[in-house]
Every structure is written in C-alpha cells, then in structure tokens.
Amino acid sequence: MYVFESYYMDFMSVFSNVFPPFISGASVVASIFALRRYWVGLGSRLTRVWIYFTLGVAFWFFGELTWAIYTLILGVEIPYPSIADAFWLIGYVPFSLALTVYLSLVRPAVSKETLAVASTTVSFNAVASSLLFIIPAALEETDLMTRITNVAYPSLDLLLFAFSILGLLVFTTTRLKGKIEKVWMLLSAGILMNVIADSLFSYTTAQDTYYSGHPLELLYHLGYLSFLLAFYLHTKEL
Numbered sequence: 001m002y003v004f005e006s007y008y009m010d011f012m013s014v015f016s017n018v019f020p021p022f023i024s025g026a027s028v029v030a031s032i033f034a035l036r037r038y039w040v041g042l043g044s045r046l047t048r049v050w051i052y053f054t055l056g057v058a059f060w061f062f063g064e065l066t067w068a069i070y071t072l073i074l075g076v077e078i079p080y081p082s083i084a085d086a087f088w089l090i091g092y093v094p095f096s097l098a099l100t101v102y103l104s105l106v107r108p109a110v111s112k113e114t115l116a117v118a119s120t121t122v123s124f125n126a127v128a129s130s131l132l133f134i135i136p137a138a139l140e141e142t143d144l145m146t147r148i149t150n151v152a153y154p155s156l157d158l159l160l161f162a163f164s165i166l167g168l169l170v171f172t173t174t175r176l177k178g179k180i181e182k183v184w185m186l187l188s189a190g191i192l193m194n195v196i197a198d199s200l201f202s203y204t205t206a207q208d209t210y211y212s213g214h215p216l217e218l219l220y221h222l223g224y225l226s227f228l229l230a231f232y233l234h235t236k237e238l
Contacts (some may be wrong), residue, residue, distance in 0.1 A: 012213035017071045020064040020217075023224040027057045030231035037235045049102045056095030057227060063087035071212060078212075080205060081149040089149075092156040099163035099187075106170055114169045122162040129154050133199055140206065150202055157195040164188040180237045183230045190226030193219045 035050035042048065063084045070079035137150035164187055171184040197219035204210035 013211075014072070016213040016217050017068040020220060020224070021061060021068055023221055023228070024057065024061040024064045027224050027228040027231065028054065028061050030228045031057050034231045034235050045101050045105055049098050049105075052094040052098035052101065053231065056091045056093075056098060057224075059087050059091030059094070060224075063091065078205065078210060081145050085149050089152055089156065092160065096156075096159055096163065099160065099167065103163065103167055103170070114166070114173065118162070118166040118169055121165050122158070125161060126158055129158050133202060137202060153198045153202065154195075157191075157198050160191045161195055164191045180234060183234045183237060186226045186230035186233065190223045190230065193223035193226060197223065 031050065031054040035047070035054050038044070038046045038050050040047055042051075063086075066082070066084035066087060067079060070076040070082060070084065076082070133154040134151055137154065138147060140147055140150060142150075164184070167184045168188045171181045197216055200216040200219070201210060204214065204216065210216075
C-alpha cells in the first residue's frame with residue numbers, strides 16, 4: 001500500500017491517521033485478554049506484568065488517538081511535540097516495568113555469560129544511539145520542549161531495547177529455551193520496529209521531509225502487530 005501511495009495520497013493521509021489507533025487498540029484488547037488469563041491477584045508478579053503491559057499499550061493507544069484527532073479534526077499537520085507525545089512517553093514507564101518484573105521471574109536462569117553478552121550489545125547500541133540521535137537532538141537549535149522530546153524517545157527506546165535483548169537471550173540460549181521463546185522474539189521485534197521508526201521519524205522531522213502516509217509508519221504498524229501477536233501467543237504457551 002505504501003509503495004504506491006503516490007497514486008492515492010489523500011487516502012493514505014487519512015489511513016495513516018486512522019489505522020494506528022485501530023491496530024494499537026487491538027493490541028490493548030489482546031493484552032486485556034492475557035491479563036484476564038493470568039489474573040490471580042495483585043500479589044502475583046505475573047499479574048502485575050500484564051497490568052503493566054496493558055497500561056503501556058493503552059497509553060500508546062491514547063497517543064495514537066490523540067495524534068489522529070490533531071490531524072483529522074483540528075487540522076494540525078504534524079502535531080509534534082504535543083499531548084500525543086505525553087501519552088507515548090508515559091507509556092514507556094509501565095511497559096518497562098512489565099519487562100523488568102517479567103525478567104525478575106526468570107532471574108535464576110540469567111547467567112553471567114548472558115548478562116555479559118546483553119551488556120555488550122546494549123553498550124554498543126547506546127554509543128551508536130548517543131552519537132547518531134541523542135547528542136544531535138540535544139544540540140538541535142529548536143525550542144526546549146522539542147529538544148526534550150527528541151532526546152526522550154531514543155533514550156527510552158534504548159531502555160526497552162536493553163530489556164528485550166536480555167529477555168531474548170534468556171529465552172533462546174538458556175535452559176528456558178523453547179518456553180515462550182516465540183513470545184520474546186515477537187516482543188523484541190516490536191520494540192526494534194519502534195526503535196527504528198522513532199529514529200527515522202526524528203530524522204525526517206528534522207529534515208522537514210516527514211508527512212502523513214510516510215513509509216516509515218509501516219514500522220510502527222508492524223510493531224503494534226508484533227505486540228498483539230506476542231500477547232495472544234503468550235496465553236497459548238503458558
């Protein structure tokens with residue numbers, strides 16, 4: 001669809017603002033079903049994991065919905081930064097907590113070697129992200145709120161990426177291999193899609209080349225789809 005968007009730009013402009021609330025909302029529903037599946041009370045860490053996941057994707061849904069309202073109803077072409085960004089950035093907090101609590105459940109399986117590999121991978125990406133995105137965003141000649149938002153996204157993306165890499169290593173290389181391995185592969189894929197998409201969004205907005213219907217939006221869609229599938233698959237694997 002994005003390949004031939006030049007033939008139906010008006011449709012793509014509407015689609016790119018309507019579809020994100022739909023696909024993110026579907027991931028919220030999938031997370032709610034998982035929460036119902038694992039609900040045994042607030043004392044359960046697994047229950048808290050799904051409360052956090054649900055809150056995280058719910059805030060991202062509200063971010064997508066707010067962006068759509070800005071563009072389709074209020075006529076703001078690119079509402080950045082805006083209230084939508086507040087929802088998205090807040091969503092990182094419960095999503096990070098979900099990954100943290102989940103990994104605490106399998107802490108005994110995390111070896112020093114796994115931690116070493118994860119730390120090396122994350123450190124490399126932290127340096128690259130700082131040089132390519134965080135430092136340039138902090139030094140960009142724009143208003144303070146835009147600079148803060150530009151720095152917040154790659155920094156928080158890096159945090160989620162660190163958790164996802166550790167989880168992926170735990171569930172693919174340790175004795176837990178085979179147990180919800182596909183779930184963590186999908187979670188990691190979703191996070192990676194968002195990391196790349198946020199980086200491209202920051203670059204294109206800085207270059208004034210971003211527009212509604214830009215092909216980079218496909219990465220966000222695939223990210224939400226990965227989360228949806230991960231949440232659904234988890235209820236079947238455990």
